[in-house]
Amino acid sequence: MLRHRLLLLGMKETDDFEKADFVLFNTCAIRENAENHLYGELGRVKGIALKKPDLFVAVCGCVMQEEKPVRYILDHFGFISLVFGTNNIDAFYDLLEESLKAKGLYVDVRSAPEAIVETEGDDTAGRQSRITAFVDIAYGCDKFCTYCIVPYTRGKERSRKKEDIVREVLMLKEKGYRQVTLLGQNVDSYGKDFGDNYAFADLLDAVAGTGIDRIRFTTPYPSDFNEKVFDVMAKHPNVMPSLHLPVQSGSDIVLKRMNRRYTRKQYLDIVHALRERLPDVYLTTDIIVGFPGETEEDFLDTLSLCEECRYDGAFTFIFSPRPGTPASRMKDDTPDEVKHERFERLKTLIDSLSEESAKKMVGTIQEVLFEDVSKRDTGMISGYDRHGKLVHVKGDLSLVGQTRKVRIVESHTYSLIGVIDD
Ligand code: SAH
Ligand code: SF4
Numbered sequence: 338m339l340r341h342r343l344l345l346l347g348m349k350e351t352d353d354f355e356k357a358d359f360v361l362f363n364t365c366a367i368r369e370n371a372e373n374h375l376y377g378e379l380g381r382v383k384g385i386a387l388k389k390p391d392l393f394v395a396v397c398g399c400v401m402q403e404e405k406p407v408r409y410i411l412d413h414f415g416f417i418s419l420v421f422g423t424n425n426i427d428a429f430y431d432l433l434e435e436s437l438k439a440k441g442l443y444v445d446v447r448s449a450p451e452a453i454v455e456t457e458g459d460d461t462a463g464r465q466s467r468i469t470a471f472v473d474i475a476y477g478c479d480k481f482c483t484y485c486i487v488p489y490t491r492g493k494e495r496s497r498k499k500e501d502i503v504r505e506v507l508m509l510k511e512k513g514y515r516q517v518t519l520l521g522q523n524v525d526s527y528g529k530d531f532g533d534n535y536a537f538a539d540l541l542d543a544v545a546g547t548g549i550d551r552i553r554f555t556t557p558y559p560s561d562f563n564e565k566v567f568d569v570m571a572k573h574p575n576v577m578p579s580l581h582l583p584v585q586s587g588s589d590i591v592l593k594r595m596n597r598r599y600t601r602k603q604y605l606d607i608v609h610a611l612r613e614r615l616p617d618v619y620l621t622t623d624i625i626v627g628f629p630g631e632t633e634e635d636f637l638d639t640l641s642l643c644e645e646c647r648y649d650g651a652f653t654f655i656f657s658p659r660p661g662t663p664a665s666r667m668k669d670d671t672p673d674e675v676k677h678e679r680f681e682r683l684k685t686l687i688d689s690l691s692e693e694s695a696k697k698m699v700g701t702i703q704e705v706l707f708e709d710v711s712k713r714d715t716g717m718i719s720g721y722d723r724h725g726k727l728v729h730v731k732g733d734l735s736l737v738g739q740t741r742k743v744r745i746v747e748s749h750t751y752s753l754i755g756v757i758d759d
Contacts, residue, residue: 338473340361342429354381354382361395365398365399366400366402366486375396375400379413386416387416392416394414394419396417397422399423399487401420401422402423402424402490402491403660411444415442419436419442420445423490424449425446468513468514468515468706468737469517469518469708474537475496476492477522478491478493479494479526480558481596482585483595483662484657486661486662487522494522496528496529502543503543503547506544510547510548510549515551515740516706518553518555519541519544519552523556523558523561524554524555527540537557538566538568542572542573551706553579556581559604562607570615570618578617578619579620579723579725580620580621581622582608582620583624585628586628586631587601587640588636589601591631591638594628595625595664601642605646608645618724619650619725620648621650621725623654625656626653626679626680626683627676627680629656629664630667630669631656631671631679640682643683651690653680691751696748698722698726698748699748703742703743703745704740705721707720707730707737708721716731728755729753730743730754736757742758743758
């Protein structure tokens with residue numbers, strides 16, 4: 338959204354810090370390494386700012402909602418012009434104006450979220466490319482998983498009005514976008530704050546009704562997941578057959594300590610219902626290893642759950658204590674080596690499941706929406722099949738924006754190689 342708004346102001350992007358007149362850091366606080374990365378990048382810019390006194394540097398996002406890092410940044414990086422958080426992001430243009438007037442450092446971090454501001458004709462969606470875009474459907478989170486900083490940095494859950502979401506998708510479609518990804522921390526609790534019965538399944542149905550080519554969504558929360566969503570997925574061919582359903586752990590004891598509001602069995606029941614109803618759906622997840630007090634037995638429960646779900650892919654993380662969260666104060670006596678060793682064992686299993694899933698695709702025909710030149714090989718063009726699997730084919734830029742039938746000829750853990758077959 339912010340990148341797009343800067344482009345609307347007439348700015349041009351550069352990959353080269355040295356050339357930039359304006360630098361904006363949008364920060365993530367979800368794990369400690371993201372925060373450390375920010376300090377490293379600010380250090381790099383510091384050298385440039387010394388040579389270029391007019392350089393405008395702004396820092397925003399989740400890290401700015403935390404007291405300590407903001408103090409650290411202000412003490413160590415005096416060249417910054419603007420600091421704002423997640424709660425007043427809608428007022429970005431006003432913030433820019435105020436900070437230009439202030440001519441020194443301008444800080445505006447709000448502890449509570451403002452009401453969602455929608456401007457007629459405003460184009461707020463995050464753009465991935467000219468072809469695919471992110472559309473926010475809800476902000477914030479009320480779940481308070483004990484390891485997670487999001488409820489503190491993003492505030493309480495607020496849903497955008499369905500008319501605004503549908504209007505935005507229609508506008509994107511008109512502009513030639515082919516895919517939207519609906520975004521929320523818990524998409525399936527969409528609309529709970531409206532107090533009527535309008536739910537995520539209804540919204541998905543309405544967005545599918547716009548006729549845009551491809552719709553994806555992330556992230557559903559298992560215990561809020563309503564099987565009505567399966568019906569909508571089955572009904573509309575433009576809702577893509579993939580589901581990212583974070584499980585975090587396969588152990589009931591750990592799930593409870595994480596304050597995840599489902600049991601292993603409830604999660605598996607959803608997965609079995611999914612596989613039965615929509616056998617073609619590609620299932621992925623998020624898993625945390627080394628949560629405080631996780632035993633070998635708990636970890637084995639996670640491995641066995643992965644085997645049972647036969648995930649097509651997963652994001653795996655080592656627990657990172659976040660300041661102010663309950664889990665950061667829990668007793669954690671698992672040595673780091675043990676956590677890393679578990680992480681590697683999990684990764685080996687996930688990679689073998691992903692490879693197995695990719696191998697099954699060889700010889701099949703998949704519909705691929707091409708997005709860009711391959712990052713690995715400039716003679717190849719990359720896109721995604723309907724399941725969300727990355728596919729590379731030999732070709733030129735004229736393929737970008739097209740959906741073509743592709744015969745898969747080779748599989749790797751994270752991608753497929755194919756040839757056009759239509
Ligand atoms: N709202 C989504 C995910 C948000 S964060 C959900 O509930 O699933 C994305 C992922 O980051 C989470 O699913 C979790 O696996 C991981 N994560 C969040 N906090 C973490 C922490 N403190 N340490 C390690 N991983 C974490
Ligand atoms: Fe964090 Fe997701 Fe839990 Fe919300 S539901 S607290 S965003 S992990």
